[in-house]
Amino acid sequence: MNDLHDTTPALHGIMAEFTNADALVAAVRTARESGYTRMDGYSPYPVGEVADELGFPRSEIGAIMFIGGLCGATFGLLMQTWITVYDYPLNIGGKPFWSWPMYIPITWALLVLTASLSGLFGLLALCGLPQPYHPVFNVPQFKRATRDRFFICIESTDPNFGDGQGVKTFLAKLNPESIAEVPE
């Protein structure tokens, strides 16, 4: 068969549906122990154990926000120093030009502001959001991923994926509600 006329879309992965969070955690653990590495779990609310089992024990957000906050605070302190010591020195009640305790409130406000914004934009950038289209949305039952169902998706980039039949057989052993191919 000529590939040009093959209308079957490429596979993003194979997805299995579970009714509770513990089943998803168990499924991800079994999949990892069976040698699968490229997969993701989907749940209507955060289930930390899933990320643990996926081998993502710690997010990058803390470091991003720390650096962001540090930059903001440094900028705030230097900006006020520049204004009051170098560019526009004013004698206010005989205080020294570099009266740094008075600069703390603005330095602090800028620390919080930049840390929060870098956290938000860091989250979006790392998660690749906004992303209105994603292959998992092609599966009809995935609608319930924001409702009451928990999904594991073993992705086709996994070295053990093959043509997907082995993955299907593997997932069926986990006793899921349903199994579906996820078209690209």
Add this chain to the structure above:
Amino acid sequence: MATVTEPATKGHVIQEIYPPHPEGLVGGNHNIVTLGDKIADVVIGGHTPKAWWGFFLFGFMLLQGLVVGLTYLFYMGTGVWGINQPVAWGLAIVNFVWWIGIGHAGTLISAILLLMHQKWRTSINRYAEAMTLFAVSCAGIFPLVHMGRPWVGYWIFPMPMNYGAWPQPRSPLMWDAFAVSTYLTVSLVFWYVGLIPDLAVLRDTAKNKLQRITYGMLSLGWRGSAYHWRRYEKLYLLLAGLGTPLVFSVHTIVSFDFAVAIVPLWHATIFPPFFVAGAIYSGFAMVVWLAVPLRHFYGMKDFITMKHMELCAKVMIATGLLVSFGYFCELWMGWYSHSEFEWSTTYQRIWAGPYWWSYWVLIFTNTVFPQLLWFKRIRTNELLLFIIAGSVHVGMWFERYVIIITLTRDHSPGAWGRYAPTEWDYAIMLGSVGLFITLFCLFIKFLPMISITEMREFLPFKQGGRDGHAVMENAK
């Protein structure tokens, strides 16, 4: 092998009867599906209670006061207000501090109670955060228009401009501009981050294409991936960690507007803690005020239970006593300082001055009347709780009024004066109330008023949840 089943989107009937929640924080018989449906249905179900129209039209009518008042103010200048010398800070600053104070409970509930593992925050944090945003927006209007030349309001921020002048970073007014705008931005970020998974819920339960597209765009394509959740929870926790000291710092800085000035009774170290306690006090009073209509007209009694109301009342009595201790300290310091000006201004404030009555209104509504909250029967009576919260709103407004009116009795009797707000002061004040009501009504109609995701996680295991608040444990 299991077969592919069509998703059941409707008619989910609970067969099981769940035991009552051990802490009484969820009523009814809910699992994660019925809970989500009940909250989401307010937004996507298309049914608007009649009371909503009543509140909305009332708020929108009051909002016209703001429109007309501001138009006239911009046309004529700040002379239309009652401000004068010595009372250069009139109702504009009273209302600013009043609104900022109300705006503090949202972040307090979201952030501090989260850090303290308080499960009861879960069902009230969303609308309390919305309340914060709208209250801070109302507050922001006042200092801006009080400048007299609002079109150059941006001069308060340091910007390299060609005339080479900078604002004064040693001045609390510049601190205020940074603190309030940071607070508004961070509250907005916190609120929106919390909303993202809920917007995805609305996208997936939408009843028509417009809703699906709108909420789909707003949810940014959130799909509940485990990798995303891990980052999300960490961000949420860290925002709470930053928000907690931020709440305290913002109102501390607002109090510095007064405390840094060398005016008798203003120049006091008690001001920052006293202001922060007052802010939390009035914010919780507003949370109670908003909870009552949500419980009645939207049937949210299952989620905002009497237990929640009672806990809010307990926070009110605690912060109310802190505030009352502040009033006592002011009197004590006036007497004990042996400063002639401190004591004579105190004496004028409470007895000999023309505005002595406002001090006693404050003491009655803020200190005396709320003591009724000591009784459990009153804390659990919605009507009485509503009335007491209303008393706190009046009291907290008068607290700032009493502070402002101190300006009529400065050091030298030659500089004494009187102050009376005009109808334009009141038009803008009531207009800002209208703005708040209008924005809150729109929020109720178009966004989920209770966090669906967090409530689901909060439900016990048997009901499909994760039994409690897991954000802290999973945020890594």
